[in-house]
Amino acid sequence: MNRVAKTVVLGLLLSVLVVPGSLAQENPLFLLFPHLKSMPAPPWVKEGMRLTYYSSAASIPEGRHLYFKDENGSWVDDQGNRYRQEESVGAGGHGYTQIDVAALEGQRVALHIKSLGMTGIGAQQSALSLLGFDAYEGPSAAGSDWWISPQFLASVEERNEGGLRILRMPYPLGQTTYRAIRFQTEDPQGRHVRVYDLDSGVLLHAGSAVSGRISGSFTQELRPGTSGMLSQSTFVGARQVTLPWMQGTPPPWLATLQALRYEGTTTVYIPGSPAFPLPVALTAQTVAQGGRWLLLRAIDLLASVPGLPPSERHSSRISGIAQTGGFWLPPDGIGTLQPGQHLDTDPVTGIATSVSFRGAGQDGRPLVTLVESCSGYSLECTYDAESGLLAAFRHEDRKLNQVTEMRLVQTQ
Structure with missing residues (x-):
């Protein structure tokens, strides 16, 4: 070339x-x-x-108002087409x-x-x-x-x-x-x-710094409506970052894992109002894998108004040996963790990571819970200490007063 x-x-x-x-x-x-x-x-x-x-990031509208074709709109062009006006x-x-x-x-x-x-x-x-x-x-x-x-x-x-x-x-x-x-x-x-x-x-x-068309919108001059993005x-x-399990041995099932499914609820707590948990689910499908990592396609499902389909959010997730918040940890690497053990504090964000629990779950299986926390949120991840698999997690958004809790219900 x-x-x-x-x-x-x-x-x-x-x-x-x-x-x-x-x-x-x-x-x-x-x-x-x-x-x-x-x-x-x-x-x-x-x-x-x-x-x-x-x-x-910020979006910058081209003008104060945008217009959309609407037979009930109050703004009419020279051809008799009607538009509704919306603030941009x-x-x-x-x-x-x-x-x-x-x-x-x-x-x-x-x-x-x-x-x-x-x-x-x-x-x-x-x-x-x-x-x-x-x-x-x-x-x-x-x-x-x-x-x-x-x-x-x-x-x-x-x-x-x-x-x-x-x-x-x-x-x-x-x-x-x-x-x-x-x-x-x-x-x-x-x-x-x-x-x-x-x-x-x-x-x-x-x-x-880019500009793009806003779907279905027009300016007052009937040019396509656009918005800038910075x-x-x-x-x-x-x-x-050094974590205790980084020198551990990845579990053998890592090479054959196809998918994981978690189910639970998400609840927004409003003072003086009753709590209404909504069902949620997370499906993570393996896209590629190595000896020390998984690449997964995650689909979050959130129930909406009865009679309507749940909303979906898609993302890509990596779960590797040198991170927190993943779908697995090496069992021999977490075997020595103890409750209250401090693992890391990030100097920029102030997020602290520690061990909050080690013991038997309701079914008698040994569990280890890690928590990363700051003033705005906490994320607790509970692992099966024998297999290293993520068994449950809890995310608390302290700004929205929202708590999401899920447990593993299926592996493939």
Whole structure:
């Protein structure tokens, strides 16, 4: 492929990247540069390594009002078509994204990605909420787009053509100025930027400013209604997390597990009002597996108004040996855990992880419960100490006064 063609294709690939980690897929650079797959991972990429980013996103409406075709609407155009007027409002949010190297096998890496949200800023900043999980599994030379092999970055030429600009530059962030390389693409839909540290390969900053059509909407001039979207993720820090079971032996059933199903309830507690638990279920199907990790497709089902189908939420989940909150832990690695044992406190989020219970369950089987907790939420995961399988979990959102509890009901 000639240099001009590569410039065009590289620009297209970079322009489709959204806030990093949003999909469990390989970095699209692998399509253009197949040799990148065989390059080594940066030496700092080890099981238990955690990257933390401050992330934010906001939608910006084009105007104050939008119009939708409606035969009962009060606004009429020159052709006699009727529209209803709706106020156009933006939305936004911010928080942290944390990426844990959950497993590393040869030249493959499995990443556990956790999103934490908060409201307010500065002194008015509120407690964190657990928004959800995502996953990546692929060649370790590029962990999705959270890092790219420094060896590869060193070979990339500067250029400024076809809507793509690549520039080496100093990049100040916090108390450090990095030797960095910046990728910027522009097209009619918007602008995308990625900045990487040339020495470590880690992503320092990602940002996008794009616009898109709002389905079914029009402006007062009867142009298609659009809204802008701004998003960014900025590197906060990296640290090695050490957990007691990381040197344990994965259970043999890991190689044959096909699916898990959990069932339970979710309840919102409102002072002075009765509690109404709603049935919920989680099905996790194995998509791929290695000796130290599982990649699963998770489907959360929440019951709604009687007579209507339940709502579904789909996500990708990684469960590896070097993480908390997964679907399994090595039995010999958790055998020595004791109630009250402190495991970790994250210096950025303040989330503390500890052992809250060790003993026999109602059926007599030995159980171990781990809890990660902060002022905004707690997540308790109870494991069967003999098999290492996640037997139950409880998530309490202290901002919404909502509690979700589920237990394992089926394995395949």
